[in-house]
Amino acid sequence: MQSTDVVVIGGGVIGCSVAYHLARRGVSVTLVEKSDIASGTSGACDKAVLLQSKNPGLHLKMALESVKLFPGLQEELDVDIEFKKDGGMIVIYTEEQWKIMEQFVERQNKLGLAVQLLGKDEARRRQPAFAENIVGSTYSPMDGEVNPIYLALGFFRGAKKYGAKTMLGTEVRGIKLEKGRVCSVITDRGNINTNNVVNACGVYAPFIGAMVGLDIPIIPRRGQIIVTEPVAPLIHGDVNCARYITAKFRPELLGNDESARLGVGLSLGQTENGNLLIGGTREFVGYSKSTTHRALRAVLKHAVKLVPALKGINVIRSFAGLRPYTPDGLPILGRVTRIKGFYMAAGHEGDGIALSAITGKLLCDVITYGTTSLDIDMNKLSLERFKEEDIDVFRKSHNCYGDAV
Ligand SMILES: Cc1cc2nc3c(=O)[nH]c(=O)nc-3n(C[C@H](O)[C@H](O)[C@H](O)COP(=O)(O)OP(=O)(O)OC[C@H]3O[C@@H](n4cnc5c(N)ncnc54)[C@H](O)[C@@H]3O)c2cc1C
Numbered sequence: 001m002q003s004t005d006v007v008v009i010g011g012g013v014i015g016c017s018v019a020y021h022l023a024r025r026g027v028s029v030t031l032v033e034k035s036d037i038a039s040g041t042s043g044a045c046d047k048a049v050l051l052q053s054k055n056p057g058l059h060l061k062m063a064l065e066s067v068k069l070f071p072g073l074q075e076e077l078d079v080d081i082e083f084k085k086d087g088g089m090i091v092i093y094t095e096e097q098w099k100i101m102e103q104f105v106e107r108q109n110k111l112g113l114a115v116q117l118l119g120k121d122e123a124r125r126r127q128p129a130f131a132e133n134i135v136g137s138t139y140s141p142m143d144g145e146v147n148p149i150y151l152a153l154g155f156f157r158g159a160k161k162y163g164a165k166t167m168l169g170t171e172v173r174g175i176k177l178e179k180g181r182v183c184s185v186i187t188d189r190g191n192i193n194t195n196n197v198v199n200a201c202g203v204y205a206p207f208i209g210a211m212v213g214l215d216i217p218i219i220p221r222r223g224q225i226i227v228t229e230p231v232a233p234l235i236h237g238d239v240n241c242a243r244y245i246t247a248k249f250r251p252e253l254l255g256n257d258e259s260a261r262l263g264v265g266l267s268l269g270q271t272e273n274g275n276l277l278i279g280g281t282r283e284f285v286g287y288s289k290s291t292t293h294r295a296l297r298a299v300l301k302h303a304v305k306l307v308p309a310l311k312g313i314n315v316i317r318s319f320a321g322l323r324p325y326t327p328d329g330l331p332i333l334g335r336v337t338r339i340k341g342f343y344m345a346a347g348h349e350g351d352g353i354a355l356s357a358i359t360g361k362l363l364c365d366v367i368t369y370g371t372t373s374l375d376i377d378m379n380k381l382s383l384e385r386f387k388e389e390d391i392d393v394f395r396k397s398h399n400c401y402g403d404a405v
Contacts, residue, residue, distance in 0.1 A: 003193040004030040004165065006367060007185045008200055009172045009208055011035075012042035013148060014345050014352055015200030016155035017360030023162035025364055030192060031156070031164055032185070034171035038152040041202050041352065044289070044321030046225065046267055046277055048238045049144040049354045052088055052115055053245060056107035058380055059330060063351070064112060065374060066358035067144065073357060077154035078161070081146050082272055088143025088238035089123065090245065091266070091306060092135045097242040104245070105138055115140035129234050129307045143238050145269060148353045155360070175211045175342075182212075182341035196341045198363060202324045203287070205332075205346035212339050216332065216383065217391040218347045219398055220287055220322035223280040224295045225267075229314045230274030234307070241266040241306065247282045248350060249329060259298045266302055276313065278303045282323070282350075284398045291318040323349045327394045333359060333381040334366050343367060344383055 008019045011033025019031040033039075049067055054060040067085075074083040092098050101117065108115050115138055123137035124130045160166055167189065174186035175197060185192045199208045199216075209216035244265030246253050254260035263282030270276050281295045296318055304310050326332060326347040336342045345363050348355050358374075365372035372378065379385070386394075 001191050004028050006196040007194045008198045010200035011037045012040045013152040013356040016152045017356040018198050018363045019159040019164050020155040021360035021364035023159045023164040029164045031166045032170050033168050037156050038149045041321045042152045044319050047145045051113050051142050052140050060111050062358050066355050069357035077158050079150050079154035081151045081154050083146045085144040086237040087141045089137040089139050091137045091241040198343045198345050200345040203322045215391050217386050217394050218324045221325040222283045224291045224320045226278040227317045228276040229316050235270045239268040262295050264298050289320045291320045325349050332383050334378045336383050
């Protein structure tokens, strides 16, 4: 039977980052992934390293720390992760939204995010493709983007370079405990002796938790994205709309029409190749990764209002991914006190690409030093912040198991 100090379960961007940071610090680590690198949510998402979409507080603080690590990763990793800091805008359509965004921006400024409000003309000067019907936008030069698949692959190859063992196509089937402490991981390709396990399984993290009797409040929140044919540069940096922020944090305020029920909020970006990525939705439909005509139509209708030129561009495909959603919108990170040697690194909702770098660093600190020197309150990220009865209510109030539409 093989032995290792830490088993990281999950080869998405989070598990790969944790494995990379641990291996770089000289820890003996084995990454186990049931399928392939970035075969889950990390391969079915956008590419934004967005600061503006983070709640001003711990969420934004983590994102600010994370973004500091990306230029180093661009240098360090053997894969070109296509990291660019080319700014981001949140489009504002009404005076009411302007007032809300004014407060949001003020709170973000206080935490160190450079972001300002732009009137309509200035917003359209930055993005000539925008229609006339906007009130303005925000703009932050600190928002960036990265290729999420290359990022996961870069972390994976980096981990291997520093000596990590990797087991792709290997499913974790169980975790053995001895006197309340992790002692081995059971896979479909044999068992691994270890005293430490990191659960980095995104929306599947609750299944790993259940193997050791933990109830982990993460449910899938589907997002559908449209991909167009490559076109000449049309969209510069990350573009979202104020409604996107509402759909993310306060979907109940969207109203009750079809677009509100689908959680439609605009995300728009252009890849290095020129393809436009047009999103998206926020839906609770269990583990279904299908796209639906209804949602794609609603997303396009919304996007064309802002960028009329989209009408003349061909759609080539669509896809859906599952955001690992938690009750308070923050990931679940760090040691789980009830089970010695069990660590969580999951629940990043729509922020896992941006937060991957800081997550890997935090987990590495906590596993190797027992604490982190970064000014991040790990208690606020712990599994223990949720009470059992609240987890029950959370599950019951969302359609987390199915009837996909
Ligand atoms: C439409 C959409 C757009 C998004 N856009 C952005 C964005 O622009 N910026 C951003 O920061 N974030 C974005 N996100 C969020 C981001 O994609 C996720 O937060 C992130 O990918 C989660 O990564 P993960 O590693 O936790 O999960 P995953 O990538 O899902 O990885 C989990 C892995 O665990 C493996 N696994 C599960 N069970 C087992 C088992 N028993 N044994 C072994 N392996 C197992 C799975 O196969 C999977 O590969 C978006 C998400 C969606 C859906």
